[in-house]
Amino acid sequence: MSEDSFTIGGRILTSRLFTGTGKYGDDGVIPAVCEASGSEVITVALRRVDLESTTGNVMDCIPEHMQLLPNTSGARNADEAVRIARLARAMGCGDWIKIEVISDNRYLLPDGYETVRATEILAKEGFTVLPYVNADLYVAKALVDAGAAAVMPLGAPIGTNRGLKTREMVRILIEEIDLPIVVDAGIGRPSEACEAMEMGADAVLVNTAIATAGDPVSMARAFGRAVKAGREAYLAGPGAKHVLADASSPLTGFLGGAA
Amino acid sequence: MSFYPHIATYAEALPDARFDDFTEQDVLRSLNRTTATVEDFMALMSPAASGLLEEMARKANRLTIQHFGRTVCLFTPLYLANICTNHCVYCGFNCTNKIHRSMLSLEEVDVEGAAIAATGLKNLLVLTGDAPAKTGVDYLEACTKVLNKHFPSVSIEVFALTEEEYARLVKAGVDGMTMFQETYDEELYAVLHPKGPKRDYRFRLDAPERACMAGMRVVNIGALLGLGDWRRDALLTGLHAAYLMHKYPETDIAVSLPRMRPHVGDWEPQTIVSDRDMVQFLMALRLFMPRVGITVSTRENAEFRENILPLGVTRMSAGVSTAVGGHSDETCGEENTGQFDISDARSVDEVCAALRGKGYQPVFKDWESIFETAPQGVEEGL
Numbered sequence: 238m239s240e241d242s243f244t245i246g247g248r249i250l251t252s253r254l255f256t257g258t259g260k261y262g263d264d265g266v267i268p269a270v271c272e273a274s275g276s277e278v279i280t281v282a283l284r285r286v287d288l289e290s291t292t293g294n295v296m297d298c299i300p301e302h303m304q305l306l307p308n309t310s311g312a313r314n315a316d317e318a319v320r321i322a323r324l325a326r327a328m329g330c331g332d333w334i335k336i337e338v339i340s341d342n343r344y345l346l347p348d349g350y351e352t353v354r355a356t357e358i359l360a361k362e363g364f365t366v367l368p369y370v371n372a373d374l375y376v377a378k379a380l381v382d383a384g385a386a387a388v389m390p391l392g393a394p395i396g397t398n399r400g401l402k403t404r405e406m407v408r409i410l411i412e413e414i415d416l417p418i419v420v421d422a423g424i425g426r427p428s429e430a431c432e433a434m435e436m437g438a439d440a441v442l443v444n445t446a447i448a449t450a451g452d453p454v455s456m457a458r459a460f461g462r463a464v465k466a467g468r469e470a471y472l473a474g475p476g477a478k479h480v481l482a483d484a485s486s487p488l489t490g491f492l493g494g495a496a
Numbered sequence: 497m498s499f500y501p502h503i504a505t506y507a508e509a510l511p512d513a514r515f516d517d518f519t520e521q522d523v524l525r526s527l528n529r530t531t532a533t534v535e536d537f538m539a540l541m542s543p544a545a546s547g548l549l550e551e552m553a554r555k556a557n558r559l560t561i562q563h564f565g566r567t568v569c570l571f572t573p574l575y576l577a578n579i580c581t582n583h584c585v586y587c588g589f590n591c592t593n594k595i596h597r598s599m600l601s602l603e604e605v606d607v608e609g610a611a612i613a614a615t616g617l618k619n620l621l622v623l624t625g626d627a628p629a630k631t632g633v634d635y636l637e638a639c640t641k642v643l644n645k646h647f648p649s650v651s652i653e654v655f656a657l658t659e660e661e662y663a664r665l666v667k668a669g670v671d672g673m674t675m676f677q678e679t680y681d682e683e684l685y686a687v688l689h690p691k692g693p694k695r696d697y698r699f700r701l702d703a704p705e706r707a708c709m710a711g712m713r714v715v716n717i718g719a720l721l722g723l724g725d726w727r728r729d730a731l732l733t734g735l736h737a738a739y740l741m742h743k744y745p746e747t748d749i750a751v752s753l754p755r756m757r758p759h760v761g762d763w764e765p766q767t768i769v770s771d772r773d774m775v776q777f778l779m780a781l782r783l784f785m786p787r788v789g790i791t792v793s794t795r796e797n798a799e800f801r802e803n804i805l806p807l808g809v810t811r812m813s814a815g816v817s818t819a820v821g822g823h824s825d826e827t828c829g830e831e832n833t834g835q836f837d838i839s840d841a842r843s844v845d846e847v848c849a850a851l852r853g854k855g856y857q858p859v860f861k862d863w864e865s866i867f868e869t870a871p872q873g874v875e876e877g878l
Contacts, residue, residue: 259567287860317867345787
C-alpha cells in the first residue's frame with residue numbers, strides 16, 4: 238500500500254478524519270486541532286460565517302490546505318439548504334457542501350426526503366454534495382441517483398457522543414453503496430471512530446467529541462490515530478468472527494477431506 | 497391548540513404542597529435518568545433538590561457543553577419606544593408612571609442600529625411598550641427593514657400579536673420573538689395587570705404558539721420570576737417550552753429567566769427569588785430539556801452571570817441600554833426612561849473579554865434571514 242488515499246469530488250484525500258469548527262471555546266485552537274488530527278477536510282456552519290466581521294471570524298482560523306466543507310446547518314427544508322449552498326459558493330467557500338436539513342430541533346434528525354431533493358438540485362449545479370442522513374439504505378440509494386459525492390450516515394444523533402448506534406445499518410450502506418461512506422455525528426470516542434473504520438467506512442466526521450474535550454488538541458490527535466488504526470485493520474482483513482469456538486481437533490475429522 | 501388547558505390539568509395535579517413531597521432519593525433517581533420526565537423536572541425543582549445542587553451542576557454543565565459547546569450567543573436589546581397603554585404594576589413603562597415617553601423615527605432607528613452594529617453585535621432584540629396605535633405592525637415592519645441592513649438577525653419583544661401579524665413580520669425579516677407570560681397564575685395575572693390590552697391572559701399565553709404557527713424561527717418564552725410562586729411559574733415555563741418544542745419541532749424554542757428588578761414605580765415583589773433558587777431553576781431546566789436555549793439578561797449582575805455560565809446558559813445580552821435611544825445618545829437618561837435597572841452595565845468588549853477569560857467563545861452571528869425560504873410569490877434567486 239503506497240498511500241491509502243481516496244477521492245471525493247476529484248480531490249484526493251489521504252486523511253480519513255473530517256473535523257468541524259463548532260462548539261470550541263476559542264476558534265484559535267482550530268489550526269492546532271487540524272494539525273494534530275491530520276485532517277484535510279473541515280466543516281463550517283455558514284450561518285456563523287460573517288465575512289464583514291471586524292471582531293474575528295472562524296474562517297480566519299482554518300488552515301489554507303484544508304478542504305472547506307461549508308454546511309447548511311439551520312436549513313429546515315431543501316430550499317433553504319440550496320440557498321445556503323449557493324451563498325457559500327458566492328462567498329468563495331468553494332463547491333463542496335454538506336447538506337444538513339433538520340426540521341426537528343428536539344432530536345436534530347435529518348430529513349431524508351428534503352436532503353435528497355437538495356442534493357439533486359445542487360449536484361446539477363456542479364456542487365460536490367455530501368449529504369448528512371439517517372443510515373437508511375433507500376435514502377442512500379436515492380442520494381446516489383441524485384448525484385451525491387458521498388453519503389454521510391449518522392452513528393447517533395448529532396452532539397450526543399453516544400457512539401455507533403446505527404452499526405448494522407451503516408454496515409449495510411458500506412456493502413451496498415458505491416460511494417464513499419463517511420460516518421457523521423454521534424461518534425464520541427476514538428475507539429468508536431476506529432470501529433467505524435474497521436467496518437469499512439471510508440471516513441468519519443468528528444466535531445463535538447473533539448471540540449468539547451478537556452484538551453481538544455490531544456483528542457484530535459487521538460482521533461487521527463484511531464482512524465488510521467481502524468483503517469489499517471480493515472485493510473489487513475480482520476479474522477472472521479465465530480459464534481462457536483473453533484475446535485482445535487475437528488469433531489468431523491473422521492469423515493476425511495472429501496465428502 | 498393552546499397551552500391553556502394544560503395549565504388547568506397541572507394545577508389540579510400539583511397542589512402547592514406537591515413540591516415538598518419529593519425526597520433526596522427522588523432527586524437522585526431523576527438525576528440518573530437519561531431523559532428527564534415531567535415528574536423528574538418537578539423533583540429537580542423541589543426543596544429536596546436544594547441539597548444536591550452540585551450534583552445537578554455537574555450534569556447540567558456536561559449536557560450544556562455537549563449540546564452547545566463552550567459558546568455563548570450575544571445579543572442586545574434596542575428599545576424602539578416606551579409608549580405604553582398598560583397598567584402593569586411592576587413595570588417602569590406603566591402608562592401612569594411619569595417618565596419621558598418617546599419613539600424612534602426610522603432615521604433614529606438607523607442611527608441606533610449603526611451604533612450597536614459598531615460594537616460588533618449581530619443579533620438584535622427590538623422592544624416596544626404596548627401601544628399598537630403608535631408602534632404597531634406597520635412601524636415594526638418598517639423598523640425591521642431598516643435594521644436588517646445592520647443585523648443578520650432581528651428579534652422582537654413586543655405586545656402579543658395575531659398569527660397574521662407575526663407572519664407579516666417574519667416576511668419582513670424578523671426571525672425571533674420573545675414573550676414573557678410574566679406569571680402563569682391567572683388570578684395573580686389579573687391583579688398585576690389591572691387595565692390595558694395586556695390584561696388578556698389567554699391572548700398573551702397563546703402568542704408564542706401563534707408565532708410558531710407563523711413560521712418564526714426562534715421563540716423565546718419566560719416568566720418574570722418573583723411575581724408569583726417561583727416554583728410553579730418555573731415549572732409551567734418549562735412545561736410550556738416542552739409543549740411548544742414537541743408541537744413545533746421546526747421552531748427553536750428558548751427560555752429566559754428574568755428576575756424582578758428595581759424600576760420606576762413603587763411596587764415591590766412579594767416573592768424573593770434567591771440566587772440559589774434561580775440556579776436551581778436554571779439547572780433543572782437544562783436537565784429537563786438538554787437542547788433548549790437559555791437566556792440570561794443584564795438584569796443579573798456581572799459576577800452572577802459569569803458564575804452561572806457553565807450551568808446551562810446559551811445566550812446573553814451585552815452592552816445593554818433599556819432607554820429609548822440609549823445606544824446612540826449618551827445623554828439619554830436610563831434612570832428616567834428605562835424599563836428596569838440593569839445590573840451588568842459592561843460594554844460588549846468587556847463581556848466578550850470575560851467570556852473568553854472563562855474559556856467561552858462569544859458568538860455574534862448564528863443566522864441570516866436571507867437563508868429563509870422565500871415566502872410564496874417572492875421570486876427565487878440570490
